[in-house]
Amino acid sequence: MPDLATPLIAWYRESARDLPWRREGFGAWGVLVSELMLQQTPVARVVPHLEAWLERWPTPAALATDAPADAVRQWANLGYPRRALWLHRAAVEIRDRHAGIVPRDVDALLALTGIGDYTARAVAVFAYGDRHPVVDTNTRRVLARSVDGRSQPGPPSKRDLAAMEAILPADAEAAAIVNAAAMELGAVVCTARAPACDSCPIADRCAWRAAGYPDTGDERRRRARYEGSDRQARGAVLKVLRDAALHAVPLDDLIADWPDPRQRDRAIDSLIADGLAEAWGGMLRLPR
DNA sequence: GAGCCGTGGTT
DNA sequence: TAACCAAGGCT
Known part of the structure; x- marks a missing residue:
C-alpha cells in the first residue's frame, strides 16, 4: 500500500483550518465538549456555542452541579438535544467516577x-496524544476512495478501525496528525459531493482516481422528510420549553395549534420517555 | 443492523 | 423546491 501518512502530515501542517479545539492546551474537557457538539452538527455552527459553553462550564464538575435543564437550554438550536443530556450525564459520571478528570483510557471513555x-478515541488521541485509530465519516470516505478505490464507503463496521490503523505511523504524535489529517481532508477536499481532487495531497496515490473515479455508490435509504414528522413536533415542543421564561408550560398551551393533536401528544410522551422533559402538575418543563 | 434522533445551510 | 447533508450514538 502506498504511503499516505507522509503527504497527509505535510498537507495538514500547511493547510489545516485553525479551529478552537486544535489550539495548544485546549484541554480534554474542551475537546470532549467539542466532539459531542460536532456529532452531526457542522463546524461553523459549533464554534460559537462551544465557546459559550466552556465559558459557563469550564470543568465537568461545574456542569454536573447544574441541572440537565440548564444544559438543554444552553444547547439551544444545535440539534439532537439528547446530546446535551448525554453531555450532562457524562459530566456527572466524570465527577463521580473519575474525580472530575476526563478519563484518558479508551474503555473508560466508552463507558x-x-x-x-469515534468520540472515545478522538479524546484519547487529540486531548491526550495517545496512539489509536480515529475514524469518523470523513475518514471512512477518504479510505474508501484512496485505499479501496470506491466512491463511497460501505456501512460503518469494526473493520474501519483496522483500515485506519493500517496507514498510521508508529509514532503517537505523527499518528495523531494523520488521524486529524484524514478527517480534515474528507471535510474540505475529499468531500462527499464535489471532491477537489486537483488540490488533493494524495491524488497521485489514490486508488479511486487511478481507477477513473468509478461510481460505486450503493443506493442508500432515503431519510423520511422532516416536514410533518414526529421529529419536527418534538423540536417544536422542546423549543417552547427552552424559551419559556417561567421554565414550565401548561400542557394545554404547548404547541396547541399543532395540526395533528395525536402527533403532539406523541411528541410530548416521547420527550418525557427520553428524559428531555418532565410533567409537573399539569405543566411540562425541562428536567431538573 | 436498521431506524431513530434536530437544525439550518446548500444545491 | 425538495433533497441532501453535517467530526455519531443508542435502542
Whole structure:
C-alpha cells in the first residue's frame, strides 16, 4: 500500500483550518465538549456555542452541579438535544467516577454516556496524544476512495478501525496528525459531493482516481422528510420549553395549534420517555 | 443492523 | 423546491 501518512502530515501542517479545539492546551474537557457538539452538527455552527459553553462550564464538575435543564437550554438550536443530556450525564459520571478528570483510557471513555467508538478515541488521541485509530465519516470516505478505490464507503463496521490503523505511523504524535489529517481532508477536499481532487495531497496515490473515479455508490435509504414528522413536533415542543421564561408550560398551551393533536401528544410522551422533559402538575418543563 | 434522533445551510 | 447533508450514538 502506498504511503499516505507522509503527504497527509505535510498537507495538514500547511493547510489545516485553525479551529478552537486544535489550539495548544485546549484541554480534554474542551475537546470532549467539542466532539459531542460536532456529532452531526457542522463546524461553523459549533464554534460559537462551544465557546459559550466552556465559558459557563469550564470543568465537568461545574456542569454536573447544574441541572440537565440548564444544559438543554444552553444547547439551544444545535440539534439532537439528547446530546446535551448525554453531555450532562457524562459530566456527572466524570465527577463521580473519575474525580472530575476526563478519563484518558479508551474503555473508560466508552463507558461514559454519549461517547462511542469515534468520540472515545478522538479524546484519547487529540486531548491526550495517545496512539489509536480515529475514524469518523470523513475518514471512512477518504479510505474508501484512496485505499479501496470506491466512491463511497460501505456501512460503518469494526473493520474501519483496522483500515485506519493500517496507514498510521508508529509514532503517537505523527499518528495523531494523520488521524486529524484524514478527517480534515474528507471535510474540505475529499468531500462527499464535489471532491477537489486537483488540490488533493494524495491524488497521485489514490486508488479511486487511478481507477477513473468509478461510481460505486450503493443506493442508500432515503431519510423520511422532516416536514410533518414526529421529529419536527418534538423540536417544536422542546423549543417552547427552552424559551419559556417561567421554565414550565401548561400542557394545554404547548404547541396547541399543532395540526395533528395525536402527533403532539406523541411528541410530548416521547420527550418525557427520553428524559428531555418532565410533567409537573399539569405543566411540562425541562428536567431538573 | 436498521431506524431513530434536530437544525439550518446548500444545491 | 425538495433533497441532501453535517467530526455519531443508542435502542
